[in-house]
Amino acid sequence: MEERNGSDIEAEGLMSEKKELESNGSSFSDREISPIKEPLLKSRTNNTSQIAIVGANVCPIESLDYEIVENELLKQDWRSEKKVEIFKYVVLKWTLALLIGLSTGLVGFFSNIAVENIAGFKLLLTSNLMLKDRYYQAFAAYASCNMVLAIAAAALCAYIAPAAAGSGIPEVKAYLNGVDDHSILAPSTLFVKIFGSIFGVAAGFAVGKEGPMVHTGACIASFLGQGGSRKWRSALLWRSFFTTAVVAVVLRSLIEFCRSGKCGSFGQGGLIMFDVNSAEPTYNTPDILAVILLGIIGGIFGSLYNFLVVKVLHTYSIINERGPTFKTLLVITISLLTSCCSFGLPWLAKCTPCPVGLDHECPTIGRSGNFKNFQCKSGHYNDLSSLFLNTNDDAIRNLFSSGNEKEFHFSTLFIFFVAIFCLGIITSGIAIPSGLFIPVILAGASYGRLLGTFLRYMSNLDVGLFALLGAASFLGGTMRMTVSLCVMLLELTNNLLMLPLVMLVLLVSKTVGDSFNKGVYDQIVKMKGLPYMETHAEAEPYMKHLVARDVVSGPLITFSGVEKVGNIIHALKITRHNGFPVIDEPPFSDAPELCGLVLRSHLLVLLKGKKFTKKKVLTGTEILRRFHAGDFAKPGLGKGLKLDDLDMKDEEMEMYVDLHPITNTSPYTVVEMMSLAKAAVLFRQLGLRHLCVVPKTPGRPPIVGILTRHDFMPEHVLRLHPKIKPHK
Amino acid sequence: MEERNGSDIEAEGLMSEKKELESNGSSFSDREISPIKEPLLKSRTNNTSQIAIVGANVCPIESLDYEIVENELLKQDWRSEKKVEIFKYVVLKWTLALLIGLSTGLVGFFSNIAVENIAGFKLLLTSNLMLKDRYYQAFAAYASCNMVLAIAAAALCAYIAPAAAGSGIPEVKAYLNGVDDHSILAPSTLFVKIFGSIFGVAAGFAVGKEGPMVHTGACIASFLGQGGSRKWRSALLWRSFFTTAVVAVVLRSLIEFCRSGKCGSFGQGGLIMFDVNSAEPTYNTPDILAVILLGIIGGIFGSLYNFLVVKVLHTYSIINERGPTFKTLLVITISLLTSCCSFGLPWLAKCTPCPVGLDHECPTIGRSGNFKNFQCKSGHYNDLSSLFLNTNDDAIRNLFSSGNEKEFHFSTLFIFFVAIFCLGIITSGIAIPSGLFIPVILAGASYGRLLGTFLRYMSNLDVGLFALLGAASFLGGTMRMTVSLCVMLLELTNNLLMLPLVMLVLLVSKTVGDSFNKGVYDQIVKMKGLPYMETHAEAEPYMKHLVARDVVSGPLITFSGVEKVGNIIHALKITRHNGFPVIDEPPFSDAPELCGLVLRSHLLVLLKGKKFTKKKVLTGTEILRRFHAGDFAKPGLGKGLKLDDLDMKDEEMEMYVDLHPITNTSPYTVVEMMSLAKAAVLFRQLGLRHLCVVPKTPGRPPIVGILTRHDFMPEHVLRLHPKIKPHK
Known part of the structure; x- marks a missing residue:
């Protein structure tokens, strides 16, 4: 649940509770016992959803807070910081980067080897049965291997960690944007992501392991970083670079080690999957035109793909919501369908005689390669089975292979493209870890090679290069991330x-795709209900016409600098807010003024410490002696204090606690008349969770409200201001 | 000159002027005729330097303003914006990106061809004379060619555009950080940068054309973007990518065109300068150790290099300040010294017999290549002259060349390293466009190859690869930009x-270098006095212990919402401030409140329009009809209005003008008690020029002061708070 989301019922409850508190007849003045102030703005609430789909499950979400909480405790910590501590901290953070690199490299290598060996075993078994003309048995073996693997993947996902389903990139993207869900980076998610991805890919689904690897890396880093988040700050580029270097070194050493054949039958490949160095990259105007055509096709197919993926995700989410059994049944259905396609469609292809003068064996038997025998007699190969009855990596390698233009027939490429396009769409959204890169590359490479075969007489470019550019165009058309794709x-x-x-091809396909719809990850983020904030204010032009005050929602709950324990407990109980403004009032200041912001988690730690006083006095120095900044550090997974962990006696509820030592005295603020677009830029650029809105005119309470991520969401803004048109 | 830099004398002048204004006996109340308020804080001034060294000259600098000025005019513009205008704007910005790409590609190609041909002619002339044993004549020809080219470069720089001297990267870096000087991106700078760089590189200096090319590209973009800055905003990555693609396509087409030999004798090379594909990149532990050793050496030499470069720059700036003649004399001296080194040192090397079984000619005569004859008899070559009497690009190619380990002697590499290290240092800072990459790569490659030759029996890595890694280590040690270098x-x-x-080598060398000093560009930026703001607050830890109010400097000049023309003119005259807070007062508001911020440039345009009234009334709608947002767009080079352009009659000085339509009503604000570190993060992240500081307690004037870039500079902060230790 999210901050600032008092529902109407809660607000009513609050008002009546307040009356109760007042009628308790405390000996203090009225001002002192009514820390929960009247709403300072018309009591409008934010009804935007505080839950989203994470993986394949609906979960409550929270915002992340990248802001430095500058309170007295932290300042004391800064002052007392010694050289040796700084040194220890530096060593720690580099060690962590090293460990993350090592683990990610190992996991990546392990999952690659596992997939190659499991899928290799399965394909060898099938192929051996086919060589003996036992086709039904071969299909039975193939389909049941796939089914078992699929059920394993689905069971892991459905019963242990639903957050591990899907690509994971939308979730990681949202996390980096500031949206947290407990389960996104949990150890169980890590476990399921690794093994679910291995089983899913080995089961022959049209899915990749690249997206899941991104999520896995994030999980590893989060797992290793437990408890180290207290001071974690920027300058990340330099450390990411280091971590990447470690991964590269680990992978290279392991690949070297495997070259000697110690890693099983299929342990091949390296950092460079598809070495197309041989293709001569000279080109002239017709080539450029062909590439532009590819880009246009990629943009059109890409946006169609995005449209269909989101439709399918919507449909599947209805099935998935019914529970783990339904999730697993859906996976089984898709697995059967995939097996039928992979095994059935190659029968449509004719046998082709092996080309003369090849360097390597044709047909290839008992290992991966271009020329698969399938049902053909000796000396012939079935080109469609080279694509279907292979690991996805090998299929891509086959499509990218250059030199032999006639290796794949028109019809083969066409059938494969249609099949993989449809399989890719219906596979996304089932409850297994499923990357989008591989199906997209496969589909793009097949139509790229198809076009290349058509344009053979016009363009000098190699068909393998056409396949690569086709893959690029389809990637650009679906994902729209030009630079990273490049x-x-x-x-x-x-x-x-x-x-x-x-x-060139990426630019064209992205431009064409953008004229139809948004990139697939953006659409999935939106469909999942993750409150993503765009960096640029232009994203929502209507924000220019609103000011901060127009969207602030209430009621606002504030605390005094020295507050009654009961009031704090009460406020924590009746709301889900995560930040509360602290107002200093006489006698601690001349007039009410904004002291700063306290966080729910810090309040819980402070209350647990029970440094209370009978009278309303400042006890800052005592608290500073009792606690140190580390006590308030962001806790590791599931270790945070909860309200139920506090055990307050009745007399303690009537006592006071000094909030000053834990109050962030430097919260970012905007004046209420600040344009909403500019407030959003501030919020997003600084990675905030709470943005205080202060009044413009004098003589009013010192804070108007707090803006959170949800207050910037289009649904909320457009509900408050129905006359505004969302798109100009 | 910079905003908020009222000196004490100006402040005094202001006070007396104010009394004069008051004693003029206007018919309005005292409040109305005293728009220039008493300083709201103790009148401390900011004495940080408002000038810096740009190129080789001392110039006044200003800050850039990336903030969107949200005033009524702009909002009116937004409301009236039609689809066709948005479309025109989109087309315009993509066309601009295309043009920038085209021009940059052409200029880059042209300057490469020019260097190759000029230097080629010079080297051929020298080499032909030497083949005839006319050594003195050869030296005379060589040295005088160099001298003429050096004088041409120096004259261009010293007399036409001093801002074009040096690498240009520190200036561009500071510009992107928000520091503007009129001449950094001027057309004259562009012209001199292109031709000065060609002459300087062709003159045989130990300088590169890569840094100058960065500056050239920035100048081209700025030149083409004249007047288009009104709406220029973010989402740059996508457009930069497009521009880069255009450059790549242009360059490739031109290189293809030149392959047929139409571009002169030396027009070779391509996008990939040093194709080291042949080197087998397998390695084991001793290799890794050797690479780490290289990294350590690179870090040590790199930081030494940085230290010496800054010392030399300091010394030269004293000479350069004496005027263009001294600048030119300095260039001539260094040119002579360089000629003597290049021509004299190869005599120290022994002649080596050509290796047997080479694919190519040895010694090479009349073209570029590895084996230079110099003084040797036929069938022999002088390895040191292959490095000295060559273009820098060819020298690098020679050092990176693999296969023939014994091509360069120990002594040769050692002499070359020492010479190029020293020449690189003494050449930086002379008044020609001079890139640092090439000398650094040369020095690094030579000690890398030297080490590779030493470790031949321990490491299997090729000496060419060692040279490459040496270059990487020295680059990492001097520039410390790991990712972009990689x-x-x-x-x-x-x-x-x-x-x-x-x-690996970059990580080691950067880490080692960082323990001694900062990167060379950072040091040059500092030495030049450019007020660079670090992105991360950790850069200046003492900022955590200060709040915004502690550094605000005054006196603060504010305007009323409807202000007397004479007061505005007066304020513009006596200060150099570029932003003025506008305070709304009764009768236009209940109590004084901050309306927003007006910019000097906008005030000048408004005053030029002369929409004045005799009485103090709101005339917003009339002004909105008279002007449109385009009138206030950032003007192109040198086209901005100046105070002297206004011609005000005496009666106009007594009239009023409504500032509301041009007031930015959404300025970013911080509360006075905001920690300075967090205010700096806000300032830097949002690319601000002015940051308003508002009071925390009620009952005070609505603005405490304005923070600008200079208020965050260490010199200013440490002068105000001498007790603070700058480094923890």
């Missing part, structure tokens, strides 16, 4: 000379 | 398999 494709292919062509 | 080195060498080694 880097990834270059990393995969190790040929910088292709840079201009890859850039 | 990308550059990969782009130059087109071999992603080296990624782990390059990352």
Whole structure:
């Protein structure tokens, strides 16, 4: 649940409780016993959803807070900080980066080897049965292997960690944007993501392990960083670079180790998956035109894909909500369908005689490669089965392979494209860890190669290069992340000379796609209900016409600098707010003034410490002696204090506690007349969770309200101001 | 000059002027005729320097303002914006990106070809004379060619555009950080940067053209963007990517065109300068240790280099300040010294017999290549002259060349390293456009290759690869920009398999270098006096212990919402401030309140329009009809209004003007008790020029002061609070 979300019922409850408190007849003045002030603005509430779909489950979400809480305790900590502590901290953070790199490298390598070996075993079994002409048995073996693996993946996901379902990239993206859910980065999610991804990919689904690897890396870092979050701050680029270097070194050493054949039958490949160095990258005007055409096709197919993926996700979420059994049944259905496609469609392809003068065996038997025998007689190969009855990595490698233009028939490429396009769509959203990159690359490579075969007489570019550019175009059309895609494709292919062509095709496909809809991850984030905040204010042009005061929701609950324990407990109980303004009042100041902001988690720690006084006096120095900043550090997973952990006696409820030592005296503020667009920029750029709105005119209470992430969400704003048109 | 820099004398002047205004006996109340309020804080001034060294000259600097000025005019503009205008704007900005890409590509290609041909002519002339044993004549020809080119470069720099001297990267870095000087991006700077760089590089100096190219690109973009700055906003990544793609396409087409030999004798090379694909990148523990050793050496040499460069820059700036003649004389001296080194040192090297079984000619005559004849007899080559009597690009290519380990002697590499290290240092800071990358790469590559030759029996890595890693280590040790260096080195060498080694060496050298001093660009920025603001608050830890109010400088000049023209003119005359708070007062509001901020440039446009009234009344709607937002757009180079352009009659000085339509009603604000560190984060992250400080307690004037870039500068803060230790 989220801050500032007092529902109407809660607000009513609050008012009556307040009366009760007042009628208790305390000996203190009225001002002192009514810390919960009248709402300072018309009591409008924020009804935007505080839950979202994380993985395949609906969960409550919270905001993250990147702001430095500058309170007296922290300042005391700064002052007392010694050189040796700073040194220890530096060592710690580099060690952590090293450990993250090591673990991520190991996990990545392990999951690659596992997939290659499991899928390899399955494909060998099938292929051996087929060589003996036992086709039904072969299908039974193939489909049941797939089914068992699929059930394993689905069971892990459905029963242990529903947050591990799907690609994980939308969730990680939202997390980095400031949306937290307890389960996104939990250890159980990590476990399921790794094994679920291995089983899912090995089960022959049209899914990749790249997206899940991103999520896995995030989980590993979060797991290792438990309790170290107290001072975690920026300058990340430099440390990420280091971690990446560690991963690269670990992977290389392991790959070297495996070259000697110690890692099983299929342990091949390396950092550069598809070495297309051989293709000669010279090109002229017709080539450029062909590439632009590819980009346009990629943009159109990409936006269609996005549209359909979201429709399917909507449908599946209805099924998935019914419980783990339904999730598993859905996975089983899709697994059967996939098996039928993979095994059935190759029968449509004709047998082709092996080309003469090949360096390598044709047909390939008992290992991965281009030329699969399938039902054909010796000396012939079935080109469609080279794509279907292979690991996805090998299928991509086959499509990217250059030199032999006639290796794949028109019809083969067409059937494969249609099948993988549809399978990719219906597979997304089922309860297994499922990356989008691989199906998109497969579909893009197949239509790219198809177009290349068509344009053979016009363009000099190699069909393998066409397949690569087709993959780029479809990636650009679905994901719309030009720069990172460009880097990834270059990393995969190790040929910088292709840079201009890859850039061109990405630019065209992104532009075409953008004219239809948003990128697939943005759409999934929205569909899942994750309150994502765009960096640029232009995202929501109507915000320019509103000011901060127009969207602040209430009621606002404030505390005095020295507050009655009972009032605090009460406020924590009746609301889900995570930040409370602290107002200093006479006798501690001349007039009411904003002292700062306290966080719920800090209040709980302070109350647990029970440094209370009978009278309303300042006890800051005692509290500073009793606690140190580490006590208030962000706790590790599930270790945070809860309201129920406090055990207050009745007399303690009537005592006072000094909030000054834990009050963040430097909260970011905006004046109520600040334009909402500019407030949103401030909020987003500084990674805030709470933004205080202060009055413009004098003579009013010192705070108007607090803006949180949800107050910037279009649904909330448009509900408050129905006359505004959402899109100009 | 910079905003908020009222000196004490100005402040006094202001006070006496104010009394004069009051004693003029206007018919309005005292409040109305005293818009220039008493200083709201103790009158402390900011004495930080408002001038800096830009290129090789001392210039006044200003801050840039990335904030959107949300005033009524802009809002009216938004409301009236039609679809067709938005479309025109989108087309315009993409066209601009295309043009920038095209021009930058053309300029880059042109300057490369020019250098290759000029330097080629010079080297051919020298080499032909030497083949005829006319050594003195050869030296005379060589030295005088260099001298003429050096004088041309120096004259351009010293007399036309002093801002074009040096690398330009520190200036561009500061510009992007928000520090503007009129001349940084002026057309004259562009012109001199292109031709000065060509002449300087062709003159054989130990300088590169890469840094100047960065500056050139910035100048081109600024030149083409004239007048288009009104709406220029973020989402830059996507457009930069497009521009880069255009540059890549332009360059490739031109290089293809030149392959046919139409571009002169030396027009070679391409996007990938040093294709080291052949080197086998497998490595084991001793190799890793060797690479770490290289990194350590790079870090030590790099920080020494930085230290010496700054010392030399200090010394030279004293000479350069004496005028253009002294600048030119300095350049001539260094040119002579460079010629003597390049021509004299190769005599120290022994002649080596050409290796047997080479693919290419040895010695190479009449073109670029590895094996230079110099004084040797036929069939022999002088390895040191292959490095000295060559363009820098070819020298690097020679050092990176693999396969023939014995091509360069120990002594050769050692002499070259010492010479280029020293030449690089004494060449930086002379009045020519001079990039730092090339000398650093040369020095690094030579000690890398030297170490590789030493460790031949321990490490299997190729000496060419050692040279590359040496260059990486020295780059990392001087510039400390790991990620961009890594990308550059990969782009130059087109071999992603080296990624782990390059990352490792960069990490080690940066870490070692950081323990001695800061990166060379950071040091140059500081030495030049450019008020650079770090993104991270940790940069200046003492800021945590101060609050915004502690550094605000005064006196503060404010205007009323409807202000007397004479007062505005007066305020503009006596201060250099660029932003003035506008305070609404009775009868326009119940109590004094902060209306917003007006900019000097906007005030000048408004006053020029002369929409004045005799009485103090609101005339907003008339002004909105008279002006539109475009009138207040940021003007192109040198086209902005100046105070002298206004021609005010005496009766106009007594009239009133309504400032509301041009007042930015959404300025960013901080409360006076906000910690300075957090205010700095806000200031930097949002790219502000003015940050309003508002009072915390009620009953005081609605604004305490304005923070600008200079108020965050360490010199200012430490002068106000001498007890604070600058480094913890």
